[in-house]
Amino acid sequence: MDIQLKLEVKEISKAYGNNEVLRRVNFAVLDGEFFSILGSSGCGKTTLLQILIGLLVADAGKIFKDGADITTLEPARRGMGIVFQNYALFDNMTVFKNVSYALQFHSVDNEAAIKKAAQMLDIVGLKNFSAKMPAELSGGQQQRVAIARALALEPDIILFDEPLSALDASTRLDIRRELKNIQRTLGTTMIYVTHDQEEAFALSDKIMILNRGVVSQIGSPEEIISAPANDYVKTFVLDNLQTKIDSLRRFLT
Amino acid sequence: MRKTFLICVAVIFSAGIFAPLGSLFLRITPEGFVQVINSPQFSSAVWNTISTGLIATIISLTLALAAAWTLERTAIKHKNFFVIIFGVPMLIPSISHSFGLVALFGANGWLTNIFQWNFNIYGAAGIIAGSIMYAFPVAFFIFMSVLQCEDGSPYLAAEVLGVPKIRQFLDLTLPYLKRTIISTFFAIFSMIATDYGVPLMIGGKTITLSVLMYNKAVAMMDYNSGSVIGAFLIIPAVIAFLADILNPAQKQNDFAKNISVDDKYSSRAGFIFCLSLSALIVAPILTFCVMIFAAKYPADMSFTLYHVMRTIHRGALDNWLNSLIIAFISAGVGTIFSFALAYFSTRTEGFAARIIHLLSIFPMTIPGIALGLGYVIFFHDLPIYGTLIILAAVNVMHFFSSPYLMMRNTLEKISSNVEAVGKVLGIPRRFIIRDIILPKVRFTLYEMFAYFFVNAMMTISAVSYLAPPAPKPIALMITQFEAQRLIESAAVVSIAILLTNLALKIFFTMLNRKTPASQ
Numbered sequence: 001m002d003i004q005l006k007l008e009v010k011e012i013s014k015a016y017g018n019n020e021v022l023r024r025v026n027f028a029v030l031d032g033e034f035f036s037i038l039g040s041s042g043c044g045k046t047t048l049l050q051i052l053i054g055l056l057v058a059d060a061g062k063i064f065k066d067g068a069d070i071t072t073l074e075p076a077r078r079g080m081g082i083v084f085q086n087y088a089l090f091d092n093m094t095v096f097k098n099v100s101y102a103l104q105f106h107s108v109d110n111e112a113a114i115k116k117a118a119q120m121l122d123i124v125g126l127k128n129f130s131a132k133m134p135a136e137l138s139g140g141q142q143q144r145v146a147i148a149r150a151l152a153l154e155p156d157i158i159l160f161d162e163p164l165s166a167l168d169a170s171t172r173l174d175i176r177r178e179l180k181n182i183q184r185t186l187g188t189t190m191i192y193v194t195h196d197q198e199e200a201f202a203l204s205d206k207i208m209i210l211n212r213g214v215v216s217q218i219g220s221p222e223e224i225i226s227a228p229a230n231d232y233v234k235t236f237v238l239d240n241l242q243t244k245i246d247s248l249r250r251f252l253t
Numbered sequence: 254m255r256k257t258f259l260i261c262v263a264v265i266f267s268a269g270i271f272a273p274l275g276s277l278f279l280r281i282t283p284e285g286f287v288q289v290i291n292s293p294q295f296s297s298a299v300w301n302t303i304s305t306g307l308i309a310t311i312i313s314l315t316l317a318l319a320a321a322w323t324l325e326r327t328a329i330k331h332k333n334f335f336v337i338i339f340g341v342p343m344l345i346p347s348i349s350h351s352f353g354l355v356a357l358f359g360a361n362g363w364l365t366n367i368f369q370w371n372f373n374i375y376g377a378a379g380i381i382a383g384s385i386m387y388a389f390p391v392a393f394f395i396f397m398s399v400l401q402c403e404d405g406s407p408y409l410a411a412e413v414l415g416v417p418k419i420r421q422f423l424d425l426t427l428p429y430l431k432r433t434i435i436s437t438f439f440a441i442f443s444m445i446a447t448d449y450g451v452p453l454m455i456g457g458k459t460i461t462l463s464v465l466m467y468n469k470a471v472a473m474m475d476y477n478s479g480s481v482i483g484a485f486l487i488i489p490a491v492i493a494f495l496a497d498i499l500n501p502a503q504k505q506n507d508f509a510k511n512i513s514v515d516d517k518y519s520s521r522a523g524f525i526f527c528l529s530l531s532a533l534i535v536a537p538i539l540t541f542c543v544m545i546f547a548a549k550y551p552a553d554m555s556f557t558l559y560h561v562m563r564t565i566h567r568g569a570l571d572n573w574l575n576s577l578i579i580a581f582i583s584a585g586v587g588t589i590f591s592f593a594l595a596y597f598s599t600r601t602e603g604f605a606a607r608i609i610h611l612l613s614i615f616p617m618t619i620p621g622i623a624l625g626l627g628y629v630i631f632f633h634d635l636p637i638y639g640t641l642i643i644l645a646a647v648n649v650m651h652f653f654s655s656p657y658l659m660m661r662n663t664l665e666k667i668s669s670n671v672e673a674v675g676k677v678l679g680i681p682r683r684f685i686i687r688d689i690i691l692p693k694v695r696f697t698l699y700e701m702f703a704y705f706f707v708n709a710m711m712t713i714s715a716v717s718y719l720a721p722p723a724p725k726p727i728a729l730m731i732t733q734f735e736a737q738r739l740i741e742s743a744a745v746v747s748i749a750i751l752l753t754n755l756a757l758k759i760f761f762t763m764l765n766r767k768t769p770a771s772q
């Protein structure tokens with residue numbers, strides 16, 4: 001079995017004035033992997049995502065995708081999609097148009113665009129909502145539109161910025177399952193930013209723990225649980241998880 | 254692209270604002286300055302401007318706040334009717350307000366004749382009354398919109414805690430409005446102090462600074478003295494500008510609740526108050542309507558078209574057409590230009606965006622009467638002098654800041670991630686603007702267009718220097734008829750302007766109805 005290296009991030013640093021937001025961040029993501037970036041509020045997660053997709057320029061470091069240097073490539077030419085926390089849907093367009101709209105700028109003809117959008121809406125379970133306006137949908141449904149919109153361009157990597165934090169617990173569970181499904185069926189690599197330990201551990205093949213712009217540890221959930229790299233990982237990640245498990249256990253017995 | 258845009262903006266602002274303003278200041282010599290400020294007229298004009306301006310500002314703010322509060326916070330009947338009536342004075346030139354007062358209270362006024370009054374409306378009292386008519390609606394709409402945005406949750410809490418209504422007003426509403434009251438106070442004072450329409454007509458022997466400037470610069474073409482006075486008139490506007498900047502707006506709370514009005518809480522006093530205000534506002538306009546068809550108002554009220562025909566014979570139709578063309582050009586160009594700058598200053602980052610913002614709010618500080626003088630001095634020997642284009646240009650620059658701020662306000666509410674999504678999905682910026690931003694800001698665009706149009710239609714300040722030789726806008730006929738004491742013709746023109754502006758407003762209202770907001 002030969003698993004390919006999809007994305008390689010080398011020595012990325014970024015500062016706003018004196019505020020060093022990211023310090024020499026290194027990591028690699030394998031093809032088809034579900035990779036979470038976990039860290040508390042303000043630790044630089046969004047900044048890192050924006051650098052990966054090219055909306056922000058890093059002060060130093062390089063990004064490679066499939067072995068090619070994409071550090072200075074325009075966002076649209078990186079073959080990546082992104083789902084923002086506030087979805088940023090085009091709220092003057094129907095659900096269908098939201099998904100199909102961008103295709104015309106990638107020399108996809110009209111017929112193919114319609115087919116593609118229908119297919120994507122089907123994948124996220126919104127087939128019957130095509131004609132609705134975003135404002136008529138629930139938060140979870142809007143989120144799915146944003147996912148379908150990103151998928152339509154067939155990116156091989158999708159970035160999610162805290163996609164579930166605005167949703168209620170059961171909707172989160174649904175969407176998590178769906179994300180896993182999409183990952184399995186389309187084989188899309190997913191990079192998932194969250195501050196929720198539980199979420200990261202439930203979803204990920206691999207987790208990177210970020211503490212104030214510095215990588216604390218990268219590993220599979222099992223690796224992190226069995227061998228936390230430092231005190232931060234122990235207290236911030238594992239103790240929190242433990243508390244949750246304990247409370248659940250008390251609740252169940 | 255970005256560079257070309259910035260260069261264009263720099264050129265437009267240099268030619269449209271800074272060069273004329275610079276030429277105005279260059280006209281000021283030490284001797285001229287000393288001569289002007291030592292003249293006895295000057296010191297009395299300063300006193301008249303400040304005293305009438307302060308009194309009128311305080312009264313219009315008080316009335317406006319009372320009216321806005323009554324309409325927003327009590328279950329008053331016919332609210333929409335009052336809002337429409339209170340907006341009507343914004344559709345006629347300031348000078349028409351003093352005409353209205355003269356028609357009612359002047360030597361031959363309607364009320365004067367009925368009640369055999371013999372007080373003198375000409376002078377400070379008239380200036381104050383006319384200025385209130387002119388400024389009241391502006392302050393009213395500012396207070397209305399701020400009251401509409403106030404968060405209702407503290408009032409719910411106060412209600413539950415049993416805080417009486419009057420204490421709610423004093424302890425919650427007033428502190429919330431403090432910033433608005435301060436900045437509106439300076440803005441209204443500056444608006445009144447720099448207007449010459451009202452005092453020119455009704456001031457009599459009471460000369461304000463703006464009338465003094467008009468007499469010197471427009472009537473006697475004494476540009477040197479005019480420049481000195483013009484520089485003084487910039488002061489109140491600069492103070493208003495600083496008051497606004499140093500007094501930053503509070504952030505709107507995302508969780509704000511609308512204030513629900515208690516149905517039981519309706520007051521008869523509030524209704525009578527709004528009804529009286531409406532009567533005061535409508536009376537002069539109704540008088541105009543009667544006057545223009547009466548043989549010799551108010552003595553002989555038999556119907557005639559004589560006044561209307563005479564006004565047309567004197568060129569009213571041609572001038573009305575001129576005004577329409579100027580208003581459409583100003584509104585079209587002004588709307589596009591202010592959208593472009595508002596888009597740039599809100600949706601891009603960095604130094605250039607901040608500079609663009611400062612440039613865009615700068616025209617606020619220059620009274621039309623000073624800007625117009627700058628235009629004469631600077632453009633006098635250039636080919637566009639004497640054309641409709643220069644009139645449209647001066648209007649765009651003069652009225653630029655308000656529509657810019659309207660658009661900025663709207664754009665700031667749209668998530669900046671829209672552009673980021675565009676970048677990631679490879680949608681060119683112009684499509685993002687065309688297909689996503691423009692549909693979302695459509696109503697603001699209409700509002701901006703109407704603002705430019707209405708103001709271009711009724712302004713008499715900056716344009717008074719430029720026409721003639723440029724084709725004359727119809728509003729300037731009012732000053733002409735004032736000089737000739739043809740009060741009926743001035744009324745015809747005022748009504749013509751009112752109807753034109755009303756037609757445009759109705760058109761946009763219908764457009765808004767037809768296509769409901771998509772957000």
Ligand SMILES: Nc1ncnc2c1ncn2[C@@H]1O[C@H](COP(=O)(O)OP(=O)(O)OP(=O)(O)O)[C@@H](O)[C@H]1O
Pocket residue numbers: 016019021039040041042043044045046047048195
């Ligand atoms: N445009 C900016 N200018 C200056 N500082 C910024 C800017 N954007 C972010 N920062 C700072 O960078 C740091 C990291 O921000 P970032 O948004 O990447 O954090 P985050 O991990 O995504 O946090 P959250 O969980 O709250 O979304 C913060 O301290 C923030 O204040």
Ligand SMILES: [Mg+2]
Pocket residue numbers: 045046047161
């Ligand atoms: Mg973030």
